[in-house]
Amino acid sequence: MFLFWSLVFPLALMTAMYVTFGSVYDMINSIDPHKTVIIAEDDSEFTAGFEEVIRSMADESSEEHYFDLQEGLTREEAEEKIKANDIETMFVVSDDSIEVFLSNDHSATAAVVAQSVANTYRNKFEVIMDAMEKDPQAAMRILEDSGEMKEYTKSREDAFSGDPNVYSWYFYSSFVMGIFFNATGGAAIVSDLKADVSCEAMRFSASPEKKSKMLVCSFLARLIPALVICGIHLAVMSTVFNVDLGSDPLKLILFTVAANIFSISFGIICGLIFKGTLENRANKTTAVLMLSVFLSGEMINTLPGTIEKVCPIINDINPATVMNLAFYRMALFDQPLDFYTNMAKIVGASIVFIIIGTIILRREKYASL
Amino acid sequence: MSEILRVDGLVKRYKELIALDNVSLKVKEGEIFGLLGPNGSGKSTTINCILSLLDFDKGKITVFGKEMTPKSYDLKKDIGVVPQEVAVYDTLTVYENIDFFCGLYIKDKAKRKQYVQEAIDFVALNDFTKFRPKKLSGGLKRRLNIACGIAHKPKLIFFDEPTVAVDPQSRNKILEGIEQLRKNGATIVYTSHYMEEVEQLCDRLSIIDKGHVIAEGTIDELKGMIKKSEIITIETAGLEDKILDKIGELPHVFNAEYKDNVLKVEAGSGKHNVIDIVNILQDNGYSMKKIFSEQPTLNDVFLELTGKELRDE
Incomplete structure (x- = not known):
């Protein structure tokens, strides 16, 4: 009885969980880089910063390698490729807005990743800019810590x-x-x-x-x-x-x-x-x-x-x-x-x-x- | 013979209930001492108090000349216990069980191995050493239970009703084994509510009822305490009341009954009780088929002392 409840039963539950949801979990946690293009409509800090973020996530050596960045395309060329399903995601960035365009046969993962990245950047940028106006030193600290912020979470939440x-x-x-x-x-x-x-x-x-x-x-x-x-x-x-x-x-x-x-x-x-x-x-x-x-x-x-x-x-x-x-x-x-x-x-x-x-x-x- | 165990004025109360009321015992070296009494009379409680398993309210217990307490580890080394229920581990084999319990007493591995083998030989479980207790019959389990209690060669061994629910063949083997242990030098305290076993086995005994020791002595001494010393049974047909009365008037006869062609006479100590009765029947022309003369049993002793049979309860 002891061996059953302590050893076999938990392993059986784990196996059942793995067989049922393991492949889904692996799929979610192994995102293939999506072909992506950024169309920068201006030279603002907001746009430059976003480009920097996407480039970092397109770096093959990065753990968060979510994007396969397509360089040198105009907006028209990018739209053509989107329509032809050659590119999955297109970010159009201007001043303080980010528009996300997706190909017709885009994957759900691509949509979630693109929206999440855009939203997160928008929110963080607002916080940083707000801090810049009120306390530039604090804003710098936020910028310096921003790389680590994603590693930490409030436990209770x-x-x-x-x-x-x-x-x-x-x-x-x-x-x-x-x-x-x-x-x-x-x-x-x-x-x-x-x-x-x-x-x-x-x-x-x-x-x-x-x-x-x-x-x-x-x-x-x-x-x-x-x-x-x-x-x-x-x-x-x-x-x-x-x-x-x-x-x-x-x-x-x-x-x-x-x-x-x-x-x-x-x-x-x-x-x-x-x-x-x-x-x-x-x-x-x-x-x-x-x-x-x-x-x-x-x-x-x-x-x-x-x-x-x-x-x-x-x-x-x-x-x-x-x-x-x-x-x-x-x-x-x-x-x-x-x-x-x-x-x-x-x-x-x-x-x-x-x-x-x-x-x-x-x-x-x-x-x- | 020196005194191995002495209990003086033992009192044990469970709230209002007095389980043991001033119980006193003396057990001498090398004897088999019986504690006889019906279920619930206080036999096991007495043993548990002696073994310091149970706290008691009053009295003194001396084992091997020293006072017994829960921390008397030096005394416990020489005591063996065979509890009423089979106390072995189902997950261990026969050999492992005996080795495990022997290991509580004997630390030297070589010595323990020898003792365990001797215990296995003693209870004749050689063919079952690798069996787990669940696969053993009731009698074999009882023998394993005994082996676990005696493997360390104790000087004083308590057997608490070891033959309950055991078939006659196994029971005889157990009783022979206990007799052998005594021959090997152990002192035995044996509790039972089977009077035949106690009569067969014990040198001396105490009869306990409702927490009281009501009699103590050898079998003969106990039987001598009661007036009935002989029970005569004769099969004869058509016995008249006047002849029955005549038999009842004989000097040592204190009860005569006739039922279903069987005459049953209870007589006190007299040399010619059977002859006197047979003579009366012959003189009056009665033929007799079977004649028995029996000594009183411990049940008769218990019956006369308490007014009830040992197995009433």
């Missing part, structure tokens, strides 16, 4: 209400779900050590082994296989599904270890709170996990955003959401503060759970056996 990367989110939440299911292992630790829950624990309690030692051994016996399973998940996500896992392996390791420790310690608390046999405790723990994972957006990726608007505290205390966000922020955004804030929550909760669990398990005086 992008994680919840903005435009989350659905594809990545699904893989991340499946990975986190696999980790979180280790909580059932935490419930099993309770069964291993509480003599009123299992006969095996009765044998342990009657043996000369110290309970604290058995607790550590039992914990490690769950943690080590869980980490191995995570390694398999990450390897498959990275190599088979081409999922972006971020650029910092240390943070990835830190997250994986902390999240697994948290999940197991969370399971210990669940195992202590719930009553009955190991099976009863594990089933009730699984029910809690399911609810937590559902609220974190495993099934409906916009759910955390909705919850954030209505009752944000649920996101703040929902373990699966906290872990999802930590992973999402680590992998997709360069936001150390947000990442470490979530990690602090995970580690803090783990410490509290482990302390409570240890005290109760070591000092247990059974009312009945």
